[in-house]
Amino acid sequence: MSKMYYRELYCGSPVRFWMGLTLLGAIIAVGLGAAYYMEHQGHWVTGMSNQIVWGLPHVFAIFLIVAASGALNVASIGSVFGGPLYKPLGRYSALLAIGLLVGGLIVLVLDLGRPDRLIVAMTEYNFKSIFAWNVILYSGFVAIVAVYLWTMMDRSMEKFKRPLGFAAFFWRIALTTGTGSIFGFLVAREAYDAAIMAPMFVIMSFSYGLAFFIITLIAAYIWGDREIGVYRLTKLKNLLGVFVGAVLYFVLAYNLTNLYVAQHHGIERFILLDGGIYTMMFWVGQILIGSIIPLFLIYSPAFENSRWAIAVASIAVLIGGFFQIYLIVIGGQAYPMNLFPGKEIIETGFFDGQIINYVPTFPEAALGVAGMAVSLALVAIGARVFKVFPETLED
Amino acid sequence: MSNKSDQPSVQRRQFIGGTIAAAGALTLAPGVILHAASDGDKATSGASSKHRWGMLIDANKCADGCSACVDACNSEHGLTDLGRPETDAVWIRPVKLRDKQTGHVDRLVMMCQHCEHPPCVDVCPTNASFKRIDGVVLVDRHRCIGCRYCMMACPYKARSFVHEALSEQSVAAPRGKGCVESCTLCVHRIDAGEMQTACQEACTKEGHGAIVFGDLKDPNSEISRMLKSHNSVQIRADLELNTGVRYLNL
Known part of the structure; x- marks a missing residue:
């Protein structure tokens, strides 16, 4: 077997690299401006309210955080499960995982009512709160994956690679379990309060993370004028197909369980039939774009060796995943809590029993998109500074 | 040397x-x-575990169209109406219900139910949501980071987030932009030895007497005697939160 050489990712033309970074920088600047505006004015300038307390920034943040732990899968398969085809991709997998997590965390923190009190969140812990655990899980993830990346890049650290790979793998499972449990542990709302949330988030992370990995890998190799073999991409594609199918299975189990329980018929009707925009997001966004189209592109013999089909399938998985998180976070709040079973509410001073309308505003979107730009900028700079990409990935 | x-x-x-x-x-x-x-x-x-403060609300006595308790709460705690119902703070709200089967209509007020096992306290990452030993559930405005997880967790939708900068606040209830808040059971009055909440005072003054406030641990208090002699309910009793606020005739 020939030796694998890693090299910093230099763009075909330096102008392209700097233009790319400048663009990302501009998006980040707009996002920071938006965050300042929202903090300075107060959240009334956003679409969020006392009914929809978590809005679009949370959707972006959770999407990126979930994808981050999944992006590490390729490294795990290489060093924990011993997949030789995946091994050369391990370094990039770790870099992408850190980038996505940091991007997501920035959005989460900047959407707090008091982001200036971050130090309180870091020093005062209520260990019954899954949020407090997540503070530790998220920061620990960055630290462990950073050291893991080091062991992959430095031959003198080689002996620590496997144990760290194991640690990172278990940590990432804990991390996504924690993120899913944010919703799983909420007894108040009908869409949540389900143990399946934790494993569903784990499997969602596998799917989104791998889709992010594939699409950015292809982009990086085009960007750097390097070769990437179809065989390796096909392997990744097949794995993505399994993950997309698994997410679909969990979605089916979640909805079937709800359909069985009379108490949950209302929320199911809302998601599946008459929830307007949310029903649309479920069937068109999550199921058609996020599941059926990618599964077709992945398994249809017509696209067997098409790298464009692989790229489009990955993008479709990401779009579908975004809708899925949107539906969980926003849809779950828009559907009213059932405080008085068997009664209808004919007068209320606080929107009881009503389906809540939420229209995200530009600053919220700008902050969310800036989080993504932070992730991409970190990855672009990381790949330029460190030797994470193999010189060639020809078969 | x-x-x-x-x-x-x-x-x-x-x-x-x-x-x-x-x-x-x-x-x-x-x-x-x-x-x-x-x-x-x-x-x-100081609060004492010898007491557990609670409230009893009689749905039969809560008068149609009356907002005396809401107005009193707003003025007591400096909650101003900014004309933005989606984001304006609401600590107490009237709710009118009709039974889907029988058509029976009830009216009552909802506020923080001051649970014995409050979900908002469980989920708060920084211990800003807390329960005093006398059962009053509060938010420490110096510790709240504004994550709103407690609002996601509260089964009674009792909490509000301060969506804007505030001025001319009430000394009874210091508030702050970016923090979460809810009914304090007029804790400033309790601590000053005044055994009457603003909402109860207003309701009594209007002649309805739908709200009774008192010590659930004192067997001789009015609230304890009424709870003993009448069949009261907790809202969302299935969650087993053992609320400090109970309802009659619901």
């Missing part, structure tokens, strides 16, 4: 030691003094 050695002289050591001691004293002393002062405060107004 000459005194050209770079060994520090005794005087210099003493000087440095003295400076550190003085700086230390200056740093610690105000804390000690403040601590002593706050200990003094505790002696006069």
